[in-house]
Amino acid sequence: MISRRLNSVAGEGVKELPDKLNIQPLSKSFVSSRKIVQIKIKMDIEIEKYELGKRHLANMMGFDADAITKEDIDNAIRYLFPSGLFSLKSRPIMKHPDELFPRIKSAEFDTDGRPFHFLFYTLNASFYQIMFDCAEKTDALQRYEDAQLRKGKFSSEEAHFIFLFKYERFLSAMNHLTDQSYSLREKDFIMKFRRRMCDEATTLLTVSTPEILYDEWNRKYAVAVGKRRKHSATVKLYANGTGKFSVDNLELCDFFSQESRAVMLTPFLTAECLGMYDVIAETTGGGESTKAGAVRHGIALALCAFVSEETKMKLRLNGLLTWDRRRHERKKVAQPGARKKWT
Structure with missing residues (x-):
């Protein structure tokens, strides 16, 4: 039956596909792009007609052809062709061909019938590609954060690599130094290796003072x-x-x-x-x-x-500077209130 269809299509003037290509029937319409080319040619002709008609309409209404907008075109058509039809779809319009005719998708398969995108069968490959990239970048950031917490952050002077057991010895020595009663006297040395991970509570929860x-x-x-x-x-x-x-x-x-x-x-x-x-x-x-x-x-x-x-x-x-956003909880079914139960 497939060979008969190919013969009938070839008899209508469409070039027949070579026999060497082992193509599934679903992807033949995409591989033979002659139909897509013909539709693009028709769209170019329609766009040219639309631009010519828009210039004629601007000349009739006294508008500037280069500055006329969609609203001006709709108002002019409504003025020149007054219609009392109840259905809006039945009234005369003048729209761009891109708004009237559906777009033709390009080929999404190769010559063997395999889809180009690995997320093709999700039916929304572009959306899931963005979600996939977002998840990958999130995992990469989390791995980087874990590595920073494990290895710590040294100053620019300590750029060489050290082993984990040496880093643990360094931590124990620095913690022992900071636990001393007069460790404030060596603040400059300690702060060379310390990095503040977050601001203090007073800076995090500052409230803008009114004037x-x-x-x-x-x-x-x-x-x-x-x-x-x-x-x-x-x-x-x-x-x-x-x-x-x-x-x-x-x-x-x-x-x-x-x-x-x-x-x-x-x-x-x-x-x-x-x-x-x-x-x-x-x-x-x-x-x-x-x-x-x-x-x-x-x-x-x-x-x-x-x-x-x-x-x-x-x-x-005391919580007086915080906006209380709590809302009323809805009443639950078979209960006298949101949390109250029948006794």
């Missing part, structure tokens, strides 16, 4: 945005105050419960400055506990503009 501003009465204040869950609160903290609170134009006692009030006063209690600042806050949605947490976060951030570094450390260690 101190002045109002029209020359009064100091700082502005910070506190967050809790997905809601936020803009807090203005005035120095040299009397402890006044205003949240959404409401007093503290009129708006919040005793528990929420205690939450918002926590930064002042931690910094030992209760009653020394005035607070004006505006919240964006959320319940009472969410608003209280957002205002507390904003107060703690604004306090960083007025307090010392030791007080900032206290606020950070």
Whole structure:
């Protein structure tokens, strides 16, 4: 049957494939690229017609042919050929041939029917090639990191290779030196061979200090945005105050419960400055506990503009400078709540 098909195709004017090539029937359409060449020629003709039609359309509408855009073409076609057809696909259009006709894939097989790419049978070779390269590079970085941790990092002076047992002896000697009570006197020698793997906690968790501003009465204040869950609160903290609170134009006692009030006063209690600042806050949605947490976060951030570094450390260690991103956990099926069980 294959020979009959080849004879019929040869009778139509297509050159017959030589008998020496042992090609599987699936890859014959790719190997005989004459059809692909013909489609490319047709696409070039269609593109030439499109460019010519675009120039005629620009001449009719008074546009610049070199500066006309797709939106101008669509508006011109809609103006010249008004249509009341309900289906948008039935209305006249003028698109680039690359948008109207499907692209023809090039040959992905060799003359023996084998695919060129080793990930061809995943049906998405380019995507899995990227994933494969990413995994290989990740493994290479992990191997390099393990080698660095095993061998350590010497200074540029110690460029020669040493064996592992010598490195262990070096570690024991240096550790014994650093354990001495007055090892600080030899700090320069010790730091030649030490490398800091990460910064200190104070540099890792630094918080941007808000700028101190002045109002029209020359009064100091700082502005910070506190967050809790997905809601936020803009807090203005005035120095040299009397402890006044205003949240959404409401007093503290009129708006919040005793528990929420205690939450918002926590930064002042931690910094030992209760009653020394005035607070004006505006919240964006959320319940009472969410608003209280957002205002507390904003107060703690604004306090960083007025307090010392030791007080900032206290606020950070108490978790007052960290955005609490926790959300409500959903209710579970056959349970009265998220975690609560029937007793």
